Amino acid sequence: MVYETGNRTIDDAVRRVLDGERLDRRDGLALIAQPVEDLAAAADYVRSQFGDGTVDACSIVNAKAGNCAEDCGFCAQSAHFDTGIDTHGFLDPEEILEAAKRAERDGAQRFGIVVAEKGVSKERRPDEWEDVLRAIRLVRDETDVEVDASLGILTEEEAEILADEGLNHYNHNVETSPNYFPEIVDTHSFEDRVHTLEVAREAGMDLCAGVILGMGESPTDRVDAAVALQDVGISSLPVNILNPVAGTPLAEDLGGSADITTEEIVETIAVYRLLHPEARVRLTGGREVNLDADEQHLPFEAGADGMLTGDYLTTEGQSPGDDIEIVERAGLEPNTEANDFDPEAVKERTADDAAVDTAAGTATEVQTDD
Numbered sequence: 001m002v003y004e005t006g007n008r009t010i011d012d013a014v015r016r017v018l019d020g021e022r023l024d025r026r027d028g029l030a031l032i033a034q035p036v037e038d039l040a041a042a043a044d045y046v047r048s049q050f051g052d053g054t055v056d057a058c059s060i061v062n063a064k065a066g067n068c069a070e071d072c073g074f075c076a077q078s079a080h081f082d083t084g085i086d087t088h089g090f091l092d093p094e095e096i097l098e099a100a101k102r103a104e105r106d107g108a109q110r111f112g113i114v115v116a117e118k119g120v121s122k123e124r125r126p127d128e129w130e131d132v133l134r135a136i137r138l139v140r141d142e143t144d145v146e147v148d149a150s151l152g153i154l155t156e157e158e159a160e161i162l163a164d165e166g167l168n169h170y171n172h173n174v175e176t177s178p179n180y181f182p183e184i185v186d187t188h189s190f191e192d193r194v195h196t197l198e199v200a201r202e203a204g205m206d207l208c209a210g211v212i213l214g215m216g217e218s219p220t221d222r223v224d225a226a227v228a229l230q231d232v233g234i235s236s237l238p239v240n241i242l243n244p245v246a247g248t249p250l251a252e253d254l255g256g257s258a259d260i261t262t263e264e265i266v267e268t269i270a271v272y273r274l275l276h277p278e279a280r281v282r283l284t285g286g287r288e289v290n291l292d293a294d295e296q297h298l299p300f301e302a303g304a305d306g307m308l309t310g311d312y313l314t315t316e317g318q319s320p321g322d323d324i325e326i327v328e329r330a331g332l333e334p335n336t337e338a339n340d341f342d343p344e345a346v347k348e349r350t351a352d353d354a355a356v357d358t359a360a361g362t363a364t365e366v367q368t369d370d
């Protein structure tokens with residue numbers, strides 16, 4: 001043992017993780033009850049042993065917005081709720097390429113094409129399907145970013161075609177625990193979501209799947225969601241924090257703010273690091289509205305090593321330069337493996353943009369879902 005907090009539960013867990021053992025539900029529940037400072041320190045150490053000291057940034061485009069037939073209670077894009085968002089059909093693939101080039105310029109290593117629907121369908125909407133493939137090819141061929149997509153439920157045939165076209169990653173969040181999921185969504189099940197992840201994995205794509213915190217779930221639900229993802233096998237675990245959008249059921253139920261504290265966010269991130277030592281634990285939608293400016297680096301000192309930068313699906317995020325500064329405040333550096341960008345140039349340019357445009361703005365969420 002080369003690292004100790006003096007907390008036996010945590011030290012034993014860290015030792016087992018370093019020995020290559022997978023922690024289980026019982027471990028997760030024991031860990032989430034430990035003091036947050038010890039958890040954060042242990043998770044930071046585990047990140048340092050499994051990771052490369054970098055934070056990986058991804059970016060997304062809302063390629064098809066609103067009018068979704070599903071009824072996810074957090075989502076501004078569901079046709080079941082009156083949220084007043086701008087809706088549009090699938091964007092011209094050239095527009096998607098332009099968004100990918102902006103993401104590349106801003107330091108993203110991967111770029112996600114996200115649609116608001118239960119699933120793209122090669123059979124029912126063949127023209128849209130062809131546009132999806134064209135967009136993937138354009139981003140694949142004309143940028144350095146890796147291509148990700150969040151296209152909802154897939155058939156095996158669709159997954160194989162997407163993988164053959166060079167789609168590197170597939171995102172499909174499980175949102176919460178199997179037990180709490182029916183409280184949030186009626187129109188499909190947790191198992192439907194896991195099935196699509198399995199189909200994507202079988203086709204050869206690697207998986208990005210995560211959660212939304214602050215929806216009224218318990219700490220046990222938070223652990224259970226991460227444990228369910230252990231069996232699925234993921235390389236990226238996005239952690240959204242609810243940003244309640246007026247008109248959605250959760251905004252009404254929760255009174256307009258997420259049901260989670262900063263301490264709970266940090267402890268959950270730390271436990272996720274220990275349960276998923278080799279995945280990128282990625283802080284995504286809702287971080288700017290749920291964490292104060294001087295708190296945003298805390299998850300990155302507690303095991304997080306990924307982020308979503310730029311705008312979210314229906315809300316704005318902060319500037320990519322600010323995101324880089326948060327990473328650096330935590331003693332880490334931006335990943336440049338796929339897209340070898342200059343962080344200093346991004347900080348300088350976005351500072352200039354802010355100076356020119358103090359009256360305007362840019363980027364954050366809907367949950368990064370799909």
Ligand code: SF4
Nearest residue numbers: 068070072075116370
């Ligand atoms: S989260 Fe996805 S499936 Fe659910 S309502 Fe929103 S767009 Fe539709």
